[in-house]
Amino acid sequence: MVGGDTHMTFARSTGLDLRLWKRYEVWSNAFYLAPLMVALNARMAVHGVVIGMVILLGLLYHLSRETRWGWFDNKAAWTLILANIVVIYLGSFAAPYFPIAVLFLMLALYYHYIAKHKQYGGYGLNHGMWHMYGALITLFSLLTFLG
Numbered sequence: 658m659v660g661g662d663t664h665m666t667f668a669r670s671t672g673l674d675l676r677l678w679k680r681y682e683v684w685s686n687a688f689y690l691a692p693l694m695v696a697l698n699a700r701m702a703v704h705g706v707v708i709g710m711v712i713l714l715g716l717l718y719h720l721s722r723e724t725r726w727g728w729f730d731n732k733a734a735w736t737l738i739l740a741n742i743v744v745i746y747l748g749s750f751a752a753p754y755f756p757i758a759v760l761f762l763m764l765a766l767y768y769h770y771i772a773k774h775k776q777y778g779g780y781g782l783n784h785g786m787w788h789m790y791g792a793l794i795t796l797f798s799l800l801t802f803l804g
Contacts, residue, residue, distance in 0.1 A: 677720050681785035686715040688792035695799050707733070707740050708795065715788070734791075741798035748802035758797035765790035 677683050689712045696705040710733045718730040745755060765787055772783035 677722070680719070680781050682781045682788070683716065683719040685785035685788035686712050686719070688789045689715075689795065692792055692795040692799055695796060695803075699799065699803055701744075701799070701802075704740055704744065704799065707737050711737050737791075737795060741795055744802040745798050748798075748804060751801050751804050754797045754801040754804070758794050758801060761790045761793040761797060765794060 689708055693705060693708040693712070696702075696708055711730075714726055714730040714733045718726040741758075745758065748755070768783050768786035768790060772780050772787055
């Protein structure tokens with residue numbers, strides 16, 4: 658098999674379409690690499706594993722054209738939200754990082770809402786913004802704990 662045939666065979670066998678890498682909702686998962694590096698550097702292995710799962714399952718979900726992996730992606734996202742709440746609590750809601758995380762939370766919820774309702778700029782851009790702000794929330798949650 659050559660060229661497109663190889664890609665189509667891979668896509669059929671895995672359900673993943675690698676041509677989607679250029680879409681913002683796919684590559685924006687890379688924003689989570691910053692909090693992943695912070696978590697690993699701080700030896701916060703559990704948080705690091707959760708962030709890694711968010712990256713992996715988010716990529717699988719979006720590369721499958723949102724037809725597979727959705728349940729797992731959703732559970733990983735909720736696990737990360739819970740982990741962020743725990744580290745913020747353990748960090749005693751410390752300023753200045755906690756208020757910044759709250760600001761990013763408001764922005765993330767805004768973009769999640771407009772992505773879900775396909776308003777203003779389309780799903781890809783808005784869902785990608787959700788990823789970016791989610792990664793910033795995670796980063797500032799970790800910084801709240803690490804102080």
